[in-house]
Amino acid sequence: MDPEDFRRLGHELIDWVADYRERLEELPVMSRVRPGEIRAMMPSRPPEHGDGLAGIVEDLDQIVLPGITHWNHPGWFAYFPSNTDLSSVLGDLVSSGLGPQGMNWITSPACTEVEDVVMDWLRQAVGLSQAFTGVIHDSASSATFCALLCARERTTDFSQNGGGLQAEDAPLVVYASDQAHSSVQKGALLAGFGAEHLRLVETDDKYALRPDALEEAIAADLAAGRRPCALVASIGTTATTALDPLRRLTEIAERHALWLHVDAALAGTAMVCPELRWMWDGIERADSLVFNPHKWMGAGFDLSAYYVRDPDHLVRVMSTDPSYLRTAQDGLVRNLRDWGIPLGRRFRALKLWFVLRDQGVEGVRERVRRDIANARWLAEQVDAAAGWQRLAPAPLQTVCLRHVPSGAVTAAAEDGERRRGDASESGGASERGDAEAASLTEEGLAAHNLAIAERVNAGGRFYLTSSDVKGKRALRVSVGAEATERRHVEALWAALQEAAR
């Protein structure tokens, strides 16, 4: 495509994107297409001759848009937020337009050095010391996998350079809580540890890893001749945003020479607020940590921030040095091909640069505080409402709740207990729900609540998802789309109550 055609269609598509964002609130959050419907609208054979993108805007409207579930919609309460601020869209446009590939410093020094700078800005913004060096990965899954590979190699004194993990005598063990993200399990399995050597340790009544249970698991492994290798601490679990007791875990990790990796995928962004940094107290003693500016900060997917204390170790695990990749600057510069799994690298730092310049750290802080206040407001409504239960503390922006219709059997008394024990909360309330508990099983309650979610989601104004919270099915209201204001949370709460009637 020549620059003139690009210019013409580019202007049209900039307006198309702007128009889309302006009318986002009118669109149903969750796509309503049926499986196969999009595919059926496209030719089954590739175009033999090009059409210069004639009719592409119509196709975007008719084929693509109906198949989009709108993550930037103000009614987005599903999973976790994944914001792509419009400033990020522009940063990414420049990245694609320049089209560099930053595997080596010399293959575009700006790719490496802008990344150096913005990752250092981000480090300062979330209050980490200079002991940490950052690099952009695509996702927390990849970063956590990378951390487990680094742990494996540290514990085995670089078995990869010898017989590999398969030549090790005593098996290595990885620890995390039973609430840790599925990527920990995936990473441990892919790294070759095996499911039998992954300990998903019991959590307490706030869904936080129990240090005593961890100590017991380690002792049992040591007694059986196995080698404790890595511990993944979760700061903000996916199901309930639970906070593992990081400082106590650092002590255990140090005592047993465990690689300590911290998964703060969602919560990391909140650390721009000094008043929230108690949540990851002890972070300075982690070996590695990951959080996702592509979640709550507005830098569009994919942009995960991976920080390590020992970059030399990371590079030693990840580097190869073939003749065709050597450059005159080796040794003087960072070649980021050696800081992760893929060799090639897109210029992703630009979108984070654009977001931070556009909003400033203060802008991010304001949104985080707004979203947490909105979640707290919702938590208070739930606590005060007859027939509703909150199933977990809500230290961040996610509220886990369910409706207990008059007459349902639940373990609700325990829940009341848990809420009262939560220092960050305004105090328990909904024993009314408990009192009404009488006949519905957990299964029945789950079905009832999933039906509520389905009704709310079908309305098109909101999208929320659910999770299993130790055997109870919780509706997760995850606040944090940039467009979400208090009025949207209020409207969601009204819709939930309506759907429960």
Next chain:
Amino acid sequence: MDPEDFRRLGHELIDWVADYRERLEELPVMSRVRPGEIRAMMPSRPPEHGDGLAGIVEDLDQIVLPGITHWNHPGWFAYFPSNTDLSSVLGDLVSSGLGPQGMNWITSPACTEVEDVVMDWLRQAVGLSQAFTGVIHDSASSATFCALLCARERTTDFSQNGGGLQAEDAPLVVYASDQAHSSVQKGALLAGFGAEHLRLVETDDKYALRPDALEEAIAADLAAGRRPCALVASIGTTATTALDPLRRLTEIAERHALWLHVDAALAGTAMVCPELRWMWDGIERADSLVFNPHKWMGAGFDLSAYYVRDPDHLVRVMSTDPSYLRTAQDGLVRNLRDWGIPLGRRFRALKLWFVLRDQGVEGVRERVRRDIANARWLAEQVDAAAGWQRLAPAPLQTVCLRHVPSGAVTAAAEDGERRRGDASESGGASERGDAEAASLTEEGLAAHNLAIAERVNAGGRFYLTSSDVKGKRALRVSVGAEATERRHVEALWAALQEAAR
């Protein structure tokens, strides 16, 4: 950023990108900044308050642009091409603007189904049968790593669900040629096989894997109680674009139940030309293959096409099933989170859709044929020129050459032999270079040729890199930037000759 500000700055940046591409030829291909120079131009602390991107265009001009090495420049002859056609830039703009995250089908059905369709188009375009199913990965490194993990799990009957690789008794072995890309080594090491269990098998005088040497290596491993697991065949190696004898390798792989992965990262795109498909004859019997539309096809980095014969196996290796990711459509649809390492997924299929629609398969074919003809022209000049040697066959678009000044000692007679043995070539010529060989060592020749490359690169009109070809230092002229016409190749050849004088 609100849509109105986005619109204003978006139009400005579309023009900025168009202007950049229009004047690309005037810019020095390789960035001329010194290490640290870009970093020094940026503030060391993050902006506390946002500036709404005021002055961003000036900063792009002054900070970013001088630090870009221009992969889309017509004088790009380095590494392999990595084109970002302007149609791809537009597809990616739509992807960022919509901002969906396609981990599950329901989180944006269009992400999954457009990917289904364009990966099927691509399959047809390169002549693969319906036995293959495709998925987009970020890079060939990741895809090859994924293939080795799948191989490991097939051979061990899913050790990941038990004790992991570390619980296996007999060690597993991976095979590839000594010319295989560094990502094969990296993948094998990260997958836990260990360097001792990676066999980089000897290649023949065309740098292709020798089946007899492979058979010997396998026999030795079997005799020693080790288990052959995977074979990576290279179709178009990085150093010289050598072609492993795929059909013979499929027979060996089948006999020993090896997972056969084909790395056709660069060459895959060329398979749009039916007359070139002899290069991967036997491909239908591979278990997996990868090629990079982000190299020669014009879909901007990162877009690797990974094809497998057994998607169920891939999903079984890669899937996790936590409660918070379950959806009502599970079982009816592809959830692409289970088709690779990262959980989250950007809507990358759009950029490939845009490229294929804009150019058609015929458009891609024309460029591939043009580039191969340009490389052949250069090869002929080298063969005919006094004092120049070609160090490898050039079946695709990369020519490996060197200058041998009057009086240098080389193993040039052998080279003449090799060239004459190459059926795809126009016939050997430059014995004159051999005759002149008399006093320079290989080391001296390498320094002489690196100096030539440095002089050419410093001129700013071209960028080429080098590789080690079995102890000889070759200058690699890798044709394939979309903007590169015959006149640029002619000008490069003149510049090389000038630099050698």
